Amino acid sequence: xxxxxxxxxxxxxxxxxxxxxxxxxxxxxxxxxxxxxxxxxxxxxxxxxxxxxxxxxxxxxxxxxxxxxxxxxxxxxxxxxxxxxxxxxxxxxxxxxxxxxxxxxxxxxxxxxxxxxxxxxxxxxxxxxxxxxxxxxxxxxxxxxxxxxxxxxxxxxxxxxxxxxxxxxxxxxxxxxxxxxxxxxxxxxxxxxxxxxxxxxxxxxxxx
Amino acid sequence: xxxxxxxxxxxxxxxxxxxxxxxxxxxxxxxxxxxxxxxxxxxxxxxxxxxxxxxxxxxxxxxxxxxxxxxxxxxxxxxxxxxxxxxxxxxxxxxxxxxxxxxxxxxxxxxxxxxxxxxxxxxxxxxxxxxxxxxxxxxxxxxxxxxxxxxxxxxxxxxxxxxxxxxxxxxxxxxxxxxxxxxxxxxxxxxxxxxxxxxx
Numbered sequence: 001x002x003x004x005x006x007x008x009x010x011x012x013x014x015x016x017x018x019x020x021x022x023x024x025x026x027x028x029x030x031x032x033x034x035x036x037x038x039x040x041x042x043x044x045x046x047x048x049x050x051x052x053x054x055x056x057x058x059x060x061x062x063x064x065x066x067x068x069x070x071x072x073x074x075x076x077x078x079x080x081x082x083x084x085x086x087x088x089x090x091x092x093x094x095x096x097x098x099x100x101x102x103x104x105x106x107x108x109x110x111x112x113x114x115x116x117x118x119x120x121x122x123x124x125x126x127x128x129x130x131x132x133x134x135x136x137x138x139x140x141x142x143x144x145x146x147x148x149x150x151x152x153x154x155x156x157x158x159x160x161x162x163x164x165x166x167x168x169x170x171x172x173x174x175x176x177x178x179x180x181x182x183x184x185x186x187x188x189x190x191x192x193x194x195x196x197x198x199x200x201x202x203x204x205x206x207x208x
Numbered sequence: 209x210x211x212x213x214x215x216x217x218x219x220x221x222x223x224x225x226x227x228x229x230x231x232x233x234x235x236x237x238x239x240x241x242x243x244x245x246x247x248x249x250x251x252x253x254x255x256x257x258x259x260x261x262x263x264x265x266x267x268x269x270x271x272x273x274x275x276x277x278x279x280x281x282x283x284x285x286x287x288x289x290x291x292x293x294x295x296x297x298x299x300x301x302x303x304x305x306x307x308x309x310x311x312x313x314x315x316x317x318x319x320x321x322x323x324x325x326x327x328x329x330x331x332x333x334x335x336x337x338x339x340x341x342x343x344x345x346x347x348x349x350x351x352x353x354x355x356x357x358x359x360x361x362x363x364x365x366x367x368x369x370x371x372x373x374x375x376x377x378x379x380x381x382x383x384x385x386x387x388x389x390x391x392x393x394x395x396x397x398x399x400x401x402x403x404x405x406x407x408x
Binding site: 074077078079081082084085086088089090091092093094142145151152153155156159160163 | 313400404
């Protein structure tokens with residue numbers, strides 16, 4: 001009975017991915033064949049993945065969520081894309097938001113330090129920190145969104161990629177169940193903070 | 209884990225063309241159905257509505273399904289039967305995104321909803337996307353509009369039913385979380401659609 005139930009659930013997960021693939025497939029058409037800014041699903045997907053600031057911050061959100069455990073481990077991946085999309089919405093309609101690049105670069109430092117310190121503040125504090133940074137990241141994606149090709153597909157791409165990066169962070173963060181794993185996760189946070197710090201210093205050096 | 213990675217790899221596979229308009233190349237039924245399957249906003253709206261139905265009790269599910277189906281058919285037929293729906297085209301994307309946002313948020317929250325809420329959401333999604341598809345059918349050179357309407361309704365129902373079955377099957381703790389995360393992603397996408405609609 002349990003085996004049949006597991007098989008059905010397994011098939012359902014496959015169906016969900018198949019649905020996503022059907023949906024992503026059309027989105028990936030109007031193809032610009034990989035050139036950044038041509039506005040297809042892959043371009044949108046690659047935007048957070050290939051941007052170091054975005055990449056480390058998204059993974060750090062997942063790591064921190066795993067450290068904080070329930071309900072943060074599932075609350076952050078559900079709320080972050082929404083807050084990020086609000087930022088994207090503001091960017092698209094042209095609402096001015098100062099200090100976005102600095103804020104995005106700083107997000108990796110702050111989140112990395114939180115993971116390295118294994119900080120466990122009350123849930124509302126991570127919610128505000130992650131929400132504020134999510135807004136900035138979304139704004140950056142929104143302003144980078146090309147109007148040629150398929151901007152809808154581009155948007156779908158960066159939403160899915162952000163979720164996938166969170167998932168990566170959460171999966172790595174599950175190591176916190178073991179003492180050595182917890183140390184590895186904290187070390188990952190430190191690496192993220194250093195990488196994002198370098199990026200921040202470079203950015204400030206260029207603008208200064 | 210292997211199956212998840214294999215599933216995710218599908219996301220990178222480019223498939224069919226992204227149709228913005230109803231094609232007449234494949235006949236009335238298939239052309240209309242393909243329009244639903246290949247438009248990101250239609251597809252996501254119907255799939256997430258199915259997920260919402262699957263999260264809820266049978267009574268709420270039935271009310272939502274009936275309201276959706278009736279509104280979808282009425283919405284599709286209205287622009288074909290009556291004039292004066294041209295103005296809808298200017299708000300079509302915004303309304304479509306707004307209904308998708310509400311549905312996605314409700315899925316992300318994952319609460320059990322009373323029947324009147326699922327009926328209201330089903331009716332709103334059905335009406336907005338029905339009128340949009342009715343206008344697309346009217347703008348195409350399809351001569352057999354009844355068959356076109358049937359194709360669109362069939363595609364919408366298939367997508368929603370698959371969503372419902374997926375949500376119904378993923379009723380374990382982790383499965384419910386997966387469904388809620390997908391709901392939040394669809395709500396996030398709908399915000400982007402709203403931004404694009406307002407940006408013009």
